Amino acid sequence: xxxxxxxxxxxxxxxxxxxxxxxxxxxxxxxxxxxxxxxxxxxxxxxxxxxxxxxxxxxxxxxxxxxxxxxxxxxxxxxxxxxxxxxxxxxxxxxxxxxxxxxxxxxxxxxxxxxxxxxxxxxxxxxxxxxxxxxxxxxxxxxxxxxxxxxxxxxxxxxxxxxxxxxxxxxxxxxxxxxxxxxxxxxxxxxxxxxxxxxxxxxxxxxxxxxxxxxxxxxxxxxxxxxxxxxxxxxxxxxxxxxxxxxxxxxxxx
Amino acid sequence: xxxxxxxxxxxxxxxxxxxxxxxxxxxxxxxxxxxxxxxxxxxxxxxxxxxxxxxxxxxxxxxxxxxxxxxxxxxxxxxxxxxxxxxxxxxxxxxxxxxxxxxxxxxxxxxxxxxxxxxxxxxxxxxxxxxxxxxxxxxxxxxxxxxxxxxxxxxxxxxxxxxxxxxxxxxxxxxxxxxxxxxxxxxxxxxxxxxxxxxxxxxxxxxxxxxxxxxxxxxxxxxxxxxxxxxxxxxxxxxxxxxxxxxxxxxxxxxxxxxxxxxxxxxxxxxxxxxxxxxxxxxxxxxxxxxxxxxxxxxxxxxxxxxxxxxxxxxxxxxxxxxxxxxxxxxxxxxxxxxxxxxxxxxxxxxxxxxxxxxxxxxxxxxxxxxxxxxxxxxxxxxxxxxxxxxxxxxxxxxxxxxxxxxxxxxxxxxxxxxxxxxxxxxxxxxxxxxxxxxxx
Numbered sequence: 001x002x003x004x005x006x007x008x009x010x011x012x013x014x015x016x017x018x019x020x021x022x023x024x025x026x027x028x029x030x031x032x033x034x035x036x037x038x039x040x041x042x043x044x045x046x047x048x049x050x051x052x053x054x055x056x057x058x059x060x061x062x063x064x065x066x067x068x069x070x071x072x073x074x075x076x077x078x079x080x081x082x083x084x085x086x087x088x089x090x091x092x093x094x095x096x097x098x099x100x101x102x103x104x105x106x107x108x109x110x111x112x113x114x115x116x117x118x119x120x121x122x123x124x125x126x127x128x129x130x131x132x133x134x135x136x137x138x139x140x141x142x143x144x145x146x147x148x149x150x151x152x153x154x155x156x157x158x159x160x161x162x163x164x165x166x167x168x169x170x171x172x173x174x175x176x177x178x179x180x181x182x183x184x185x186x187x188x189x190x191x192x193x194x195x196x197x198x199x200x201x202x203x204x205x206x207x208x209x210x211x212x213x214x215x216x217x218x219x220x221x222x223x224x225x226x227x228x229x230x231x232x233x234x235x236x237x238x239x240x241x242x243x244x245x246x247x248x249x250x251x252x253x254x
Numbered sequence: 255x256x257x258x259x260x261x262x263x264x265x266x267x268x269x270x271x272x273x274x275x276x277x278x279x280x281x282x283x284x285x286x287x288x289x290x291x292x293x294x295x296x297x298x299x300x301x302x303x304x305x306x307x308x309x310x311x312x313x314x315x316x317x318x319x320x321x322x323x324x325x326x327x328x329x330x331x332x333x334x335x336x337x338x339x340x341x342x343x344x345x346x347x348x349x350x351x352x353x354x355x356x357x358x359x360x361x362x363x364x365x366x367x368x369x370x371x372x373x374x375x376x377x378x379x380x381x382x383x384x385x386x387x388x389x390x391x392x393x394x395x396x397x398x399x400x401x402x403x404x405x406x407x408x409x410x411x412x413x414x415x416x417x418x419x420x421x422x423x424x425x426x427x428x429x430x431x432x433x434x435x436x437x438x439x440x441x442x443x444x445x446x447x448x449x450x451x452x453x454x455x456x457x458x459x460x461x462x463x464x465x466x467x468x469x470x471x472x473x474x475x476x477x478x479x480x481x482x483x484x485x486x487x488x489x490x491x492x493x494x495x496x497x498x499x500x501x502x503x504x505x506x507x508x509x510x511x512x513x514x515x516x517x518x519x520x521x522x523x524x525x526x527x528x529x530x531x532x533x534x535x536x537x538x539x540x541x542x543x544x545x546x547x548x549x550x551x552x553x554x555x556x557x558x559x560x561x562x563x564x565x566x567x568x569x570x571x572x573x574x575x576x577x578x579x580x581x582x583x584x585x586x587x588x589x590x591x592x593x594x595x596x597x598x599x600x601x602x603x604x605x606x607x608x609x610x611x612x613x614x615x616x617x618x619x620x621x622x623x624x625x626x627x628x629x630x631x632x633x634x635x636x637x638x639x640x641x642x643x644x645x646x647x648x649x650x651x652x653x654x655x656x657x658x659x660x661x662x663x664x665x666x667x668x669x670x671x672x673x674x675x676x677x678x679x680x681x682x683x684x685x686x687x688x689x690x691x692x693x694x695x
Contacts, residue, residue, distance in 0.1 A: 056645050059637070084647035096642040100660025106646070109656065113647035145660070162646060 007072045009033040010055075010170055010201050015066035017047075017054050024050045026226035027066070032219075034169065037202040039212055039237060042223035043245045048205045049093060051223070052174040055203075056090040057083050070170055085114045089168030091159035093175040097147040103158065104128060104142035107165050114166065131164040135191050153184035160191040167195070172203045177211035189214030209241035222248055266290055268321045269405050275324065276352075276373035279380065285388060289404035292394040296401055308580045308612055309522060309551045313494065319466065322350035322408055322433030329430040331356060332457040334488065336677045340453060342426035344369045346411050348438040349431030353411035365419040367450075372410030372439060382414050387441055390528075391472035391500040399496045399522075403437050403470040410439035413452060417445030417476070424451035424482075424674055429469060432461035438469040444479035444507075451482040451671045458490045458517060466494055473501035475509050477531070482510045482671045486681050489517035491546070497523040503563075505531035510670050513569075514678050515542035515550050526555040529563035529591070540569030541665045543658070543682050544577035544609075551580040556598065558591035558624075567598045570665050572658050573609035582614040585628065589620045598628040603661050605635060605654070659683045 010032040017025035024047045032038045042048050054061045055068065057080035068075040075083055098106075107128060112118050119127070128142060135157050147155050156176055163171055173192070177185055192215050196202065204215055212220070212234065220236040222229045222245070229248050230236065240248070269290045273283040298316060299306040329349035331337055337345060343362040346369050347354045353371040362369075368379060376383045388394060394401035411427055429438040442452050454471060467489060475481040481501070489495055495518050503509045515521050527536040542550050556565040571579050581600040602611035613630040635657060643653035662682050669675040 058641060079650075080641060080644040081647055081649050081653075084645055090645055092642065092645075096636070096639045098639055098643070098657060098660055100663030101656055106643075106656065109648060109652065110646035113649075113652070145663075166646065 008169070009070075010203070011069045013067045015051075015054070015068060016064045017050055018062050018064055019050065019060060023064075024061075024226055025054070028226075028228060030221065030228065032170075032201045032203055034201045035198040036218040037196060037204060037215060038219045038221060039204045039206065039217035040221050040223055041206055041209070041237060041240060044207065046223045047226045048207075048223055049174055052090055052172045052203075052205055055083075055172055056080060056088065081113070087169030088172070089163050089166055089170065090172040090174055091156070091163060091176050093178060095147050095155050095159055097145075097150075099145050099148050101146045102143055103146055106146050107162060110162065111165055128165060131161055134164060134194060135161055136187055137161065152179035153181065156180055156184065156188055157191075160188050164191060164195060169199060170201045170203070171195070172205065174205050175207065176204075177206055177208060185211065186214060209237045212237045224249055224252065263317050264319050264321060264402075264406065272321065272406060272408060277377070278373055279376055281380075281384065282373070282376045282387075286405050289388060289394040289401050290406075293398065293401035293405050296398045299398055305553060305582070309549075313520070314466065319435050321406065322431070322435055322437070324351045329354065329459075331428055332430055332459045334458045334460070335426070335428055335455050336680060337426065339680065340426055340673055340677050341423055342453070343367070343421055343423035344413070344425040345428070346413070346426065347428045347430050348409045348411050348440070349429075350408050350433045350436065351431070352409050359423065361423060362421060362425070365421055366416045367419065367421065367425070368412065368414040368416075369425065370412045372407070372412050372441060375412040379412070379414075382443065383412060383441065386443060386472060386474055388472075391474070391502050392470045392498045396498065399468050400470065400498045403439060403468050403498065407437045407439035407470065410441065413440070413442040415444045415448040415450040417448060419445070419448045419450070421450040424453050424671065427452065427454045429454070429456045429467070430459050432459060434462070434465045436464050436467045436469070438467070440469075440471045442472070442483075443474035444476060444481050446476045447478040448476070449480040451484075451674055453484045453486070453674055453677070455486045456489050456495065456517070458488055460490075463490045463492045464494070466496070468496045469498070471497065471499040473499070473509070473511070475501065475503050475507040477505040477507060479504070479507045481508070482669070482674060484512045484514065484669070484674050484678060486678065487513075487515040487517055487521055487523075488681060491517060491519060491548070493518045494520040495522070497521070499524060500526040500528065501536065503527060503529050503534040503536055506533040508535040508537075510537040510539070510668070512539035512541070512665070512669050512674075512678060513552070514540075514681050515544075516681055519547065520549050522551045524553050524555070526557060527565060528557040528559060529565065530559050532561045532563070534560065534563045536563075536565040537668055538565065538567040539665050539668050540567075541662050541678070541682055542571045542579065543662075544571065544573050544579065545575040546577065547575065548577045549579070552582070554581075554583040554598070556583075556585045556596050558585070558587045558594045558596060560588075560591055562593045563591060564595040565597070568665055568668065569600045570662060571602045571611060572605065572661055573602060573611060574605040576606075576608040578609065579611045580614075581612065581630075582616070583628065584616040584618060585626050587619045587621045587624050587626065592621050592623045594621060594624040594626065596624070596626045600630045602632045603634070603658070604632060605658070655683070
């Protein structure tokens with residue numbers, strides 16, 4: 001499965017991360033080539049969100065050893081915004097509400113941050129409207145303040161809208177399914193599936209198998225207590241759904 | 255002219271010299287003299303006065319203030335004023351040489367808008383000046399600075415929008431000039447049912463900085479009038495200023511005022527509205543953005559004298575560097591002002607640990623059937639917000655600026671005139687806003 005050995009892949013090697021001196025990730029090895037969707041599953045507290053935020057550069061997470069490279073670059077040396085401009089994107093589990101900042105203004109600024117030349121107002125509007133249609137979002141959404149007063153589903157759709165506009169090369173979806181009803185889940189999954197392609201590596205982090213019915217992964221990893229306990233194909237997710245995480249924990253301890 | 259700029263200090267003679275030079279009518283001279291007497295009788299503000307407890311005036315040497323010499327010719331509109339963006343119907347410049355009308359649009363002309371030098375108006379349109387000048391809005395008895403302005407204002411302006419007239423484009427009144435002591439005075443009135451926007455801009459002239467700008471603004475909205483007013487203090491960063499501003503709002507009239515402060519090293523403002531007749535409505539907005547060692551003190555008063563009035567105040571500040579702000583707001587409800595609905599809110603965003611914002615709310619409620627509430631919040635930048643914005647590729651500086659801009663939107667949303675709102679936003683967030691740590695991107 002580590003066949004996509006292109007230099008552009010996300011390569012995580014023996015990654016150890018602590019939060020407030022407490023070890024959370026205890027040696028993660030992961031290889032996500034472009035064009036593939038990997039699912040990272042695991043029980044609460046196993047370190048899923050820690051991994052996502054470490055990849056994005058959250059200052060609270062301290063890497064004590066190991067390496068992360070993407071597109072041949074050492075990600076750990078880069079600030080959060082530099083990672084974003086390199087093509088890393090994380091859909092947040094809990095996106096911030098930022099008053100007074102309109103969705104469209106913010107998105108245009110974000111898009112311009114990673115472009116050489118500024119996008120024209122007309123072109124940007126066309127692009128945003130196209131992506132909003134894809135996600136079945138009301139055009140009025142563009143004028144609202146960023147996540148302020150948004151429902152859970154609206155927040156998640158707004159995350160995927162940003163992903164659709166910014167077209168990252170590495171997308172990390174941190175529990176994007178949490179708090180979504182089935183309709184919202186379908187819309188979000190459709191959006192992700194449309195964006196899937198040879199140019200994007202995707203890491204889908206989830207507690208539940210349900211999302212993986214809609215975003216079918218190439219590879220499934222199971223994270224338990226800061227380590228990858230098992231790796232398999234999409235069948236592994238179904239197995240987990242039936243047997244629960246305890247079965248893997250028990251098998252490990254046996 | 256008769257004023258001798260070399261004369262040390264301000265004297266009773268300064269008052270007469272000014273009245274002579276401007277050929278003022280006797281009633282105005284008498285009014286200035288009376289104000290001078292009040293000025294002389296009023297002790298200098300001290301830290302022991304509640305209003306001045308947090309505000310240091312030691313920089314001000316009263317005895318070394320000298321009257322402004324009139325300029326040769328007239329002052330133009332400084333390049334720092336966004337005249338083109340505002341597209342005003344009338345443009346007026348106040349300076350020691352008098353108020354000079356730069357431009358009047360056909361719209362303003364046909365609406366019968368009056369825009370005059372205040373001393374000239376005292377001669378030619380006394381009916382628009384005599385009742386309102388330094389009487390019920392900003393009176394000498396209100397304090398030392400108010401008395402000084404009433405005695406020695408120079409280069410004042412009168413703006414009047416007649417009954418029933420509606421003006422789409424704003425009236426721009428610029429305070430300019432290069433005198434060490436500048437005492438602008440704007441007297442503006444809207445007749446019954448009139449609708450207009452007035453923007454008063456205290457400009458950075460690029461010339462030598464004033465020792466003191468001591469300005470007064472008196473606003474009158476007659477029955478059913480709709481007045482949108484904005485004051486922008488964008489003086490040079492080493493200027494010091496005091497503003498006394500009061501609006502008198504009549505029956506069923508609406509005032510929406512916004513005070514924006516970005517300039518100066520010291521700014522003390524009284525922002526007051528008196529709701530004198532039933533059904534009056536006042537929206538009082540304030541936004542200030544400070545950096546380095548800038549200091550701003552706002553004292554606001556929502557003065558309810560009649561029934562069924564509403565007042566809604568929101569003052570928001572963003573402080574960086576070692577800036578300090580004082581906000582003290584009072585809601586006064588007279589025993590006669592039943593069914594008053596008043597709200598007051600002050601919020602501050604502190605961008606650096608060297609800043610400080612004091613917020614003091616006060617209620618003086620003497621009627622029983624009222625709704626009065628107030629709130630104050632002081633917050634710092636939320637690291638999670640910065641992280642979120644940076645995760646989309648914005649630099650730390652861009653993310654910070656975006657949060658600051660967003661912070662002011664709550665105030666700007668309350669400005670009813672779109673063109674005015676846009677220039678106020680630009681004043682708060684454009685490259686000129688803030689300084690040192692608060693530099694725009």
